[in-house]
Amino acid sequence: xxxxxxxxxxxxxxxxxxxxxxxxxxxxxxxxxxxxxxxxxxxxxxxxxxxxxxxxxxxxxxxxxxxxxxxxxxxxxxxxxxxxxxxxxxxxxxxxxxxxxxxxxxxxxxxxxxxxxxxxxxxxxxxxxxxxxxxxxxxxxxxxxxxxxxxxxxxxxxxxxxxxxxxxxxxxxxxxxxxxxxxxxxxxxxxxxxxxxxxxxxxxxxxxxxxxxxxxxxxxxxxxxxxxxxxxxxxxxxxxxxxxxxxxxxxxxxxxxxxxxxxxxxxxxxxxxxxxxxxxxxxxxxxxxxxxxxxxxxxx
Amino acid sequence: xxxxxxxxxxxxxxxxxxxxxxxxxxxxxxxxxxxxxxxxxxxxxxxxxxxxxxxxxxxxxxxxxxxxxxxxxxxxxxxxxxxxxxxxxxxxxxxxxxxxxxxxxxxxxxxxxxxxxxxxxxxxxxxxxxxxxxxxxxxxxxxxxxxxxxxxxxxxxxxxxxxxxxxxxxxxxxxxxxxxxxxxxxxxxxxxxxxxxxxxxxxxxxxxxxxxxxxxxxxxxxxxxxxxxxxxxxxxxxxxxxxxxxxxxxxxxxxxxxxxxxxxxxxxxxxxxxxxxxxxxxxxxxxxxxxxxxxxxxxxxxxxxxxxxxxxxxxxxxxxxxxxxxxxxxxxxxxxxxxxxxxxxxxxxxxxxxxxxxxxxxxxxxxxxxxxxxxxxxxxxxxxxxxxxxxxxxxxxxxxxxxxxxxxxxxxxxxxxxxxxxxxxxxxxxxxxxxxxxxxxxxxxxxxxxxx
Numbered sequence: 103x104x105x106x107x108x109x110x111x112x113x114x115x116x117x118x119x120x121x122x123x124x125x126x127x128x129x130x131x132x133x134x135x136x137x138x139x140x141x142x143x144x145x146x147x148x149x150x151x152x153x154x155x156x157x158x159x160x161x162x163x164x165x166x167x168x169x170x171x172x173x174x175x176x177x178x179x180x181x182x183x184x185x186x187x188x189x190x191x192x193x194x195x196x197x198x199x200x201x202x203x204x205x206x207x208x209x210x211x212x213x214x215x216x217x218x219x220x221x222x223x224x225x226x227x228x229x230x231x232x233x234x235x236x237x238x239x240x241x242x243x244x245x246x247x248x249x250x251x252x253x254x255x256x257x258x259x260x261x262x263x264x265x266x267x268x269x270x271x272x273x274x275x276x277x278x279x280x281x282x283x284x285x286x287x288x289x290x291x292x293x294x295x296x297x298x299x300x301x302x303x304x305x306x307x308x309x310x311x312x313x314x315x316x317x318x319x320x321x322x323x324x325x326x327x328x329x330x331x332x333x334x335x336x337x338x339x340x341x342x343x344x345x346x347x348x349x350x351x352x353x354x355x356x357x358x359x360x361x362x363x364x365x366x367x368x369x370x371x372x373x374x375x376x377x378x379x380x381x382x383x384x385x386x387x388x389x390x391x392x393x394x395x396x397x398x399x400x401x402x
Numbered sequence: 403x404x405x406x407x408x409x410x411x412x413x414x415x416x417x418x419x420x421x422x423x424x425x426x427x428x429x430x431x432x433x434x435x436x437x438x439x440x441x442x443x444x445x446x447x448x449x450x451x452x453x454x455x456x457x458x459x460x461x462x463x464x465x466x467x468x469x470x471x472x473x474x475x476x477x478x479x480x481x482x483x484x485x486x487x488x489x490x491x492x493x494x495x496x497x498x499x500x501x502x503x504x505x506x507x508x509x510x511x512x513x514x515x516x517x518x519x520x521x522x523x524x525x526x527x528x529x530x531x532x533x534x535x536x537x538x539x540x541x542x543x544x545x546x547x548x549x550x551x552x553x554x555x556x557x558x559x560x561x562x563x564x565x566x567x568x569x570x571x572x573x574x575x576x577x578x579x580x581x582x583x584x585x586x587x588x589x590x591x592x593x594x595x596x597x598x599x600x601x602x603x604x605x606x607x608x609x610x611x612x613x614x615x616x617x618x619x620x621x622x623x624x625x626x627x628x629x630x631x632x633x634x635x636x637x638x639x640x641x642x643x644x645x646x647x648x649x650x651x652x653x654x655x656x657x658x659x660x661x662x663x664x665x666x667x668x669x670x671x672x673x674x675x676x677x678x679x680x681x682x683x684x685x686x687x688x689x690x691x692x693x694x695x696x697x698x699x700x701x702x703x704x705x706x707x708x709x710x711x712x713x714x715x716x717x718x719x720x721x722x723x724x725x726x727x728x729x730x731x732x733x734x735x736x737x738x739x740x741x742x743x744x745x746x747x748x749x750x751x752x753x754x755x756x757x758x759x760x761x762x763x764x765x766x767x768x769x770x771x772x773x774x775x776x777x778x779x780x781x782x783x784x785x786x787x788x789x790x791x792x793x794x795x796x797x798x799x800x801x802x803x804x805x806x807x808x809x810x811x812x813x814x815x816x817x818x819x820x821x822x823x824x825x826x827x828x829x830x831x832x833x834x835x836x837x838x839x840x841x842x843x844x845x846x847x848x849x850x851x852x853x854x
Contacts, residue, residue: 116788142520142523143521144520144522144525145524164822165822165823166821166825167822169825169826231689231692232685232688232692233692253685255631255689256836257696257829257832257833257838258838340632340828341690341829342632342633342690343632343635343814343824343825344819344824344825344826344828345828345829345832346826346828346829347829348824349825354825356517359823360516361516361538361541368542
């Protein structure tokens with residue numbers, strides 16, 4: 103027993119030391135910083151001046167930040183419904199015995215291995231470009247004038263253009279998680295159901311879906327973390343100055359912590375407040391999903 | 403006992419791998435060090451030595467005494483090692499190393515240097531010099547940079563620099579906290595062939611003359627103007643600043659009062675006039691760089707932009723355009739003259755904790771003045787920072803305009819003064835240029851957004 107304790111200490115100490123130094127310290131510093139007026143992220147404690155909840159109050163009364171939160175909410179809800187539905191659909195199709203499963207799985211996953219910068223450039227230049235993009239060309243060849251002239255990158259459409267491009271790249275990842283969840287369900291359950299006369303849709307709603315509850319929870323949590331850190335796509339769709347139509351909280355945070363194109367004023371304290379707000383949102387979402395989605399006793 | 407030993411070894415291995423995983427950050431960056439450059443063949447060396455001897459003979463720096471560095475001079479660069487700027491700078495570094503006997507270690511950080519440089523300077527990272535955007539050094543990093551006034555005076559920097567760009571930098575930074583290089587100017591760049599075809603002989607100086615030019619170009623069958631979404635604030639900002647000056651624009655963005663500003667409304671109406679008369683090409687505002695590329699396709703004649711545009715259009719479309727340029731026209735009753743323009747560029751700065759400040763300054767002078775400044779200018783189609791370098795890249799038609807400037811604007815002419823408001827304003831200006839907001843609606847929405 104004594105030996106085991108030594109062993110436990112030996113193995114745990116490095117992890118704890120690293121955790122405290124590399125993770126806990128920055129977290130505590132960020133939380134503290136969010137209650138202070140701090141200009142530079144690296145400013146020493148002597149340069150901090152306490153201002154209570156002012157950073158939070160000022161954030162939630164700033165239109166640009168509120169717009170960024172509303173954009174994030176739209177990405178989370180609309181993008182979440184689209185991405186998770188499509189990935190579930192693809193996962194179900196691929197596990198239904200379709201031919202070339204491995205090929206399709208690789209193709210759908212492929213956008214995940216391409217950098218977001220390259221993907222965004224591809225969408226902007228080759229699909230949405232209203233001079234020689236795919237949408238323009240389709241409109242032109244079919245003689246549909248409205249499609250030919252459709253400007254997906256106008257201020258009204260830009261957000262949706264960005265969301266479509268982002269969802270395209272995200273489906274594969276969630277599909278793989280659903281796929282592994284479905285594959286773990288024993289096939290004899292489906293065989294028994296088929297013998298009892300259950301149709302495929304019935305099998306999906308009454309067997310597959312209930313047994314995927316845990317996987318759903320995982321995917322929803324991953325999706326939340328994924329969208330809360332949304333940044334590169336906004337940057338690609340508004341390359342020089344940030345725009346209200348595409349701004350998200352992390353982009354806003356980067357601007358106020360590191361300064362934007364014109365070297366405008368910096369406020370690391372407010373940036374820290376955004377970081378804390380986003381972290382709390384992840385915790386809240388995780389807590390809610392844990393409460394709302396009760397895992398089944400039977401799980402494969 | 404053996405088990406205990408095994409335990410200790412395993413935990414040691416675990417710690418070692420953890421720290422190996424954490425470390426090595428600098429290895430991931432591209433690093434070049436003068437003395438560890440790829441070996442050259444003897445022939446190459448000989449040829450280079452001969453060329454160096456020839457150029458040295460002509461150089462003013464022939465008898466210059468260089469400060470000795472204590473160890474390597476460490477330079478964090480905003481370029482990637484494959485950028486043309488990096489190649490030209492590397493040449494200057496090689497020449498400096500040979501002349502001074504010092505060695506320079508370069509970390510080619512690329513544009514992401516913006517996100518790390520402040521933290522690294524504050525953390526006391528061993529950085530002697532670095533480069534970044536001119537305005538960001540002046541406004542954000544100045545406190546971490548050394549005042550170079552005395553060294554500049556001793557090196558007679560005044561005679562090798564452009565007053566207008568150094569003054570603008572010093573005004574922002576408080577003192578000479580960096581040495582600007584690769585400067586840009588801005589105004590209206592145009593296709594000379596289209597101007598000739600449309601029978602335009604004089605470059606416009608006032609807004610009325612400019613509108614005449616637009617009409618003639620339209621009659622000749624071309625779109626007068628190109629405009630990308632990334633630069634709508636820049637276009638509106640230029641026009642508004644002509645009416646009320648940059649300080650006036652800044653005041654509107656920080657104090658408000660849009661609804662009461664006749665000039666803000668007039669500037670918006672002028673922009674709407676351009677739209678209503680179809681002076682912008684049909685895809686404008688296009689997603690950058692779609693609209694500016696239409697100049698390369700010989701469809702549009704002019705663009706309000708900075709001096710990197712001709713090079714960009716040429717790179718994107720491979721078009722061989724003969725470029726012309728004039729400063730942004732004046733407006734009736736406006737505050738600013740035609741000789742006020744947005745300028746900027748990059749700057750090299752020395753960390754205030756550098757122990758090799760003098761040696762680093764010598765290196766900066768090598769890069770930003772004389773022969774190597776000329777090389778950077780020609781390699782990147784940019785303006786030479788040293789006015790004694792008379793040769794401008796062929797593609798840049800703005801020498802006289804740049805040298806006649808009497809005042810300067812920041813990027814977006816003051817519209818960036820309030821970053822929170824700017825984000826909202828950008829969308830409103832975009833809608834104004836898309837034609838979905840009238841001038842009055844634009845002003846009332848801007849006023850409402852500011853009041854929020």
